[in-house]
Amino acid sequence: ETGVTQSPTHLIKTRGQQVTLRCSSQSGHNTVSWYQQALGQGPQFIFQYYREEENGRGNFPPRFSGLQFPNYSSELNVNALELDDSALYLCASSRDSHGNEQFFGPGTRLTVL
Amino acid sequence: SQQGEEDPQALSIQEGENATMNCSYKTSINNLQWYRQNSGRGLVHLILIRSNEREKHSGRLRVTLDTSKKSSSLLITASRAADTASYFCAAVSGGSNYKLTFGKGTLLTVNP
Numbered sequence A: 001e002t003g004v005t006q007s008p009t010h011l012i013k014t015r016g017q018q019v020t021l022r023c024s025s026q027s028g029h030n031t032v033s034w035y036q037q038a039l040g041q042g043p044q045f046i047f048q049y050y051r052e053e054e055n056g057r058g059n060f061p062p063r064f065s066g067l068q069f070p071n072y073s074s075e076l077n078v079n080a081l082e083l084d085d086s087a088l089y090l091c092a093s094s095r096d097s098h099g100n101e102q103f104f105g106p107g108t109r110l111t112v113l
Numbered sequence B: 001s002q003q004g005e006e007d008p009q010a011l012s013i014q015e016g017e018n019a020t021m022n023c024s025y026k027t028s029i030n031n032l033q034w035y036r037q038n039s040g041r042g043l044v045h046l047i048l049i050r051s052n053e054r055e056k057h058s059g060r061l062r063v064t065l066d067t068s069k070k071s072s073s074l075l076i077t078a079s080r081a082a083d084t085a086s087y088f089c090a091a092v093s094g095g096s097n098y099k100l101t102f103g104k105g106t107l108l109t110v111n112p
Helices: none
Strands: A005-007 A010-013 A019-024 A031-037 A044-050 A053-057 A064-068 A073-078 A087-094 A108-112 B005-007 B010-014 B019-024 B031-037 B043-050 B055-058 B061-066 B071-076 B085-093 B099-102 B106-111
Touching: A005 A087, A010 A019, A019 A087, A019 A108, A031 A073, A031 B099, A044 A064, A044 B099, A073 A087, B005 B085, B010 B019, B019 B085, B019 B106, B031 B061, B031 B071, B043 B055, B043 B061, B043 B071, B071 B085
Parallel strands: A010 A108, B010 B106
Antiparallel strands: A005 A019, A019 A073, A031 A044, A031 A087, A044 A053, A064 A073, A087 A108, B005 B019, B019 B071, B031 B043, B031 B085, B055 B061, B061 B071, B085 B099, B085 B106
């Protein structure tokens, strides 16, 4: 039990729709990272937020966006969903942005039909 | 792109045996981390080894790092059925903002 929670657990959307995934970080953690994990693959880094500012981004298009709030919660928004966006989305919080241990939530399984 | 690449992709052993997984990465790193994932759920941090360290122990885990070969290995001794999971290495690099780059993982099955 890491103290990081995500909602919802599962979600089904259709192509072209928009989705918002939510994460609640461990208390005191000012950094949150989001990952996309396709079936049979390792997690792929989407972006990281540090003190409510984007602090690094992976190779994902601008339709993937995020927000981090002062109360240790954060959101991942994906616009214009594509079939290939079907994956497990993981958030992870950490005490700082210096590449130390990350604490992962259980993930949100997104299916795009 | 995947920075860390684990080897083997799958490993099946008997309870009590040791399991060794290897990881290679491509660029300079600040540290390398190993994580475990059960059944497509969240990842659990196992151990972190910094670029200036060569070996680290934590309980039944032993991690080595060879920066000249850009490789790391994870040894789990006296394995248990509960160790059955996917294991990922994550290379950590970056200047002002650090990010974890994961490999595809090794699926370890420990048979009772």
